[in-house]
Amino acid sequence: xxxxxxxxxxxxxxxxxxxxxxxxxxxxxxxxxxxxxxxxxxxxxxxxxxxxxxxxxxxxxxxxxxxxxxxxxxxxxxxxxxxxxxxxxxxxxxxxxxxxxxxxxxxxxxxxxxxxxxxxxxxxxxxxxxxxxxxxxxxxxxxxxxxxxxxxxxxxxxxxxxxxxxxxxxxxxxxxxxxxxxxxxxxxxxxxxxxxxxxxxxxxxxxxxxxxxxxxxxxxxxxxxxxxxxxxxxxxxxxxxxxxxxxxxxxxxxxxxxxxxxxxxxxxxxxxxxxxxxxxxxxxxxxxxxxxxxxxxxxxxxxxxxxxxxxxxxxxxxxxxxxxxxxxxxxxxxxxxxxxxxxxxxxxxxxxxxxxxxxxxxxxxxxxxxxxxxxxxxxxxxxxxxxxxxxxxxxxxxxxxxxxxxxxxxxxxxxxxxxxxxxxxxxxxxxxxxxxxxxxxxxxxxxxxxxxxxxxxxxxxxxxxxxxxxxxxxxxxxxxxxxx
Numbered sequence: 001x002x003x004x005x006x007x008x009x010x011x012x013x014x015x016x017x018x019x020x021x022x023x024x025x026x027x028x029x030x031x032x033x034x035x036x037x038x039x040x041x042x043x044x045x046x047x048x049x050x051x052x053x054x055x056x057x058x059x060x061x062x063x064x065x066x067x068x069x070x071x072x073x074x075x076x077x078x079x080x081x082x083x084x085x086x087x088x089x090x091x092x093x094x095x096x097x098x099x100x101x102x103x104x105x106x107x108x109x110x111x112x113x114x115x116x117x118x119x120x121x122x123x124x125x126x127x128x129x130x131x132x133x134x135x136x137x138x139x140x141x142x143x144x145x146x147x148x149x150x151x152x153x154x155x156x157x158x159x160x161x162x163x164x165x166x167x168x169x170x171x172x173x174x175x176x177x178x179x180x181x182x183x184x185x186x187x188x189x190x191x192x193x194x195x196x197x198x199x200x201x202x203x204x205x206x207x208x209x210x211x212x213x214x215x216x217x218x219x220x221x222x223x224x225x226x227x228x229x230x231x232x233x234x235x236x237x238x239x240x241x242x243x244x245x246x247x248x249x250x251x252x253x254x255x256x257x258x259x260x261x262x263x264x265x266x267x268x269x270x271x272x273x274x275x276x277x278x279x280x281x282x283x284x285x286x287x288x289x290x291x292x293x294x295x296x297x298x299x300x301x302x303x304x305x306x307x308x309x310x311x312x313x314x315x316x317x318x319x320x321x322x323x324x325x326x327x328x329x330x331x332x333x334x335x336x337x338x339x340x341x342x343x344x345x346x347x348x349x350x351x352x353x354x355x356x357x358x359x360x361x362x363x364x365x366x367x368x369x370x371x372x373x374x375x376x377x378x379x380x381x382x383x384x385x386x387x388x389x390x391x392x393x394x395x396x397x398x399x400x401x402x403x404x405x406x407x408x409x410x411x412x413x414x415x416x417x418x419x420x421x422x423x424x425x426x427x428x429x430x431x432x433x434x435x436x437x438x439x440x441x442x443x444x445x446x447x448x449x450x451x452x453x454x455x456x457x458x459x460x461x462x463x464x465x466x467x468x469x470x471x472x473x474x475x476x477x478x479x480x481x482x483x484x
Contacts, residue, residue, distance in 0.1 A: 005041075005188075007090040010195045015044040016211065017194050019057030020204025025050055029184055029213060034100035034332040035322035035367045043187045046210035051179075051221040054208040058150045058177040059227050061205030066147045066175040070125045073173060077121035079200035084114035084165075084193070091192060095161060096323035098186050100331040100368070103323050105286050112448070113162035113193075116169040116466070119450040123471045124173035134481075142480040147175035148253050149229035151474065152222045154243070155190065156235045157183035157334050158289045158390075164190045166454075166465050167232045168197070168207060174474035176230065179208045179222055185334050187211040214239075223247060230474065233257070234291075236388075237414065237459050244462075255463035255473045257291070257455060259388050260416035263409035264294035265431070267402070268302040270421035274443065276310045279394070281445030282419050284318065284372065287330050288392040289338075291460075292417040292439070292448065296385050297396045298405050304398040308376050311394060312357040315372040322367070332368040333391055339368040342391035349375055349384045349395065359393070386412070402427070410436045416456035417441070438464075 005011045015022045025044040033040050046054075065073075084091065092106040099106070129143045151171045155163040164180060171178050182190035194209045212218040222228055223246050230253045233243050237259040247254050264282055266275050282294035299307045321328035333339040339362065346360055359373030372392040378385065384395050399405045409418060418437040422428050432440045438456040441447045448454065453464040463473050 008087060008094070008192050008195065010192060013191060013195050014041060014188070016046055016050055016054075017191070017207070017209040018050065018054050019060065019208065020198070023050075029187070029211065031098050031185070031188055032335070033097055034334055035324075037366050037368070040097055041188060043191070043211050045216065046212045046218045048217050048221040050210055051218040052225065054179045054210050055150065055222060055225045055227055057205040057208050058179055061203055062150060062177045065172075065177055065203060065206050068175065070127065073175065074121040074124040076197075076201045077117045077124065077169060077172060080197050080202070081114050081117035081121065083196040083200055084110060084117065087196065088114070091161060091189070093324070094192055095186075095189050096331070098188050099157065099160060100334065101286055101289075101323055102329050102331050103326040104329070105331075106323060109159055109162050112450075113159070113165040115450045116162070116165040119466070120169035120173040120471060123170070123468060126468075127174065127471065127475065139481045139483055142482060144478045144480065145475040146478060148474050148476050149176060150227055151176045151178045151230040151232060152219070152228055153178055153180045154219065154231070154233045154235065155180065155182050157185040158286060158291075160186035160189035161193055163234050164193050166450075166470075167234075168193075170465070170471040171232075171474050172202070172206065174471050176474050177206050179210060179228075181210055181212060181219060184211065184213050219243070220246065223250065223252065226250060229253060231255070232473070240461070253473070255465065256461045257465060258416070258459060258461045259414055260291040260293070260456065260460055261295045261386070261388055261412045261414040262292060262417040262419060262437070264297045264419040265405050265409060265421065266297070266299040266303065266307055267405070267420070267422040267424075267427065268300040269423045270303070271423060272303060272307060272310060275307065275421040276314055278419065278421065278441070278443070278445030279311060280314050282441070283394050284315075284330065284392060285446065287333070289334065289390050291388070292446075293390070294394070294419055295389055296408075297394055298399055298408050299396055300405075301398040301400055304396065308357060308374065308396050311396075312374045315358050315374055315394070318372050320363070320369060320371065330372060330392060333370055334368065336368055338390065339370050342370050342389060342393060345384045345387060345389060346373060346375070346393055349378060349382050352379050352382050354378045354382065354384075354395065380408075388414075402431070406431065406434050410434075413459045414456070415458040416460035419445070
């Protein structure tokens with residue numbers, strides 16, 4: 001790990017980044033390698049006083065950063081993109097070590113994450129208001145946009161690089177200053193991103209990073225401060241609801257990217273080879289530890305047996321092991337609790353009558369691994385269809401009609417992502433319109449793109465990230481009614 005930090009020139013940068021200074025703290029938290037359970041490093045953990053210091057630093061930088069020319073903000077983001085690409089291999093290896101994902105997933109994440117800086121560097125110079133005549137002709141309607149202010153950004157452990165850049169990019173492009181709190185399981189990747197942004201020329205106080213355990217009170221300290229005007233959170237719906245309640249005390253602008261329970265629908269006319277290829281991406285990217293992961297496979301009865309056989313064969317070909325071996329395709333879960341929660345869901349499903357076509361157990365040895373699993377004969381009321389699995393488990397349920405498939409797919413309080421495979425594009429668009437999800441992948445296993453709006457419906461979130469809509473989440477609109 002020391003060698004890895006040296007590669008990124010951040011061996012002495014595992015503290016708190018506040019106001020351009022890397023600071024120590026009274027406490028620390030250990031970062032573990034999920035593949036070996038060995039300790040990798042210790043990083044500083046913030047106190048409430050540190051959190052307020054971060055707000056002070058963000059406030060001190062706020063006016064000047066908001067007044068910085070859009071082109072200058074854009075160039076800093078563009079340079080951040082370039083530095084991430086220049087250091088992508090070292091960043092990917094860092095992600096592998098603290099998260100556990102396969103190297104191919106890690107390098108994909110770093111490249112995806114870097115793209116948010118490139119995209120929002122382009123959006124920074126395209127922020128526009130509007131001038132138009134009122135319908136009754138008595139005035140001119142002028143709208144101006146301005147940065148919302150200091151932003152609290154809370155990111156999850158499953159994409160520690162990309163979730164940081166997806167929030168920092170639009171915030172800085174809009175002229176906001178930020179306080180980033182990365183997940184306590186994966187703080188090193190966020191610190192590396194911040195370090196590279198320093199090299200790119202981000203002024204002190206514009207990007208502050210404070211690591212802390214979730215129960216430390218650090219988040220509350222920031223959200224209670226009246227100088228903070230925005231909260232962006234990616235994580236579970238359960239935690240999101242608590243943060244929304246807290247944010248309501250100061251009436252903060254909020255962006256919430258919460259949990260998912262994505263259906264993967266395979267109709268009887270689907271190209272099964274393409275469907276399997278898409279299923280392996282939708283289910284096994286990041287070993288299933290993604291809010292967009294296919295959580296339930298709804299397969300037409302006419303092709304259910306064939307699809308199950310093909311998916312089982314594809315799962316059996318996957319090589320599981322530590323991600324630092326670049327031949328491995330499936331890494332460990334993030335921690336023991338995550339692995340054990342998956343094991344409990346599978347055990348309950350098996351007790352409820354489902355059949356494990358492959359997997360269904362924990363392997364021996366160190367690391368938080370869980371074997372890729374395919375379950376058939378899953379009961380419609382099975383808990384595994386209701387809860388977000390967040391792991392390499394594919395439960396399969398059959399259906400008979402299109403209406404039945406839509407009803408099953410929409411039978412959840414979550415609505416982030418849905419997948420559908422059919423050769424009939426008329427049906428495909430009809431189904432896409434009826435599915436209650438913020439994103440639809442039609443004959444594709446992945447649709448995430450910095451240029452596309454990312455976000456869900458129902459209890460899967462509020463607001464969008466990426467696209468032009470992503471920068472609007474960090475801007476306030478002011479209206480001026482005037483006569484020339």
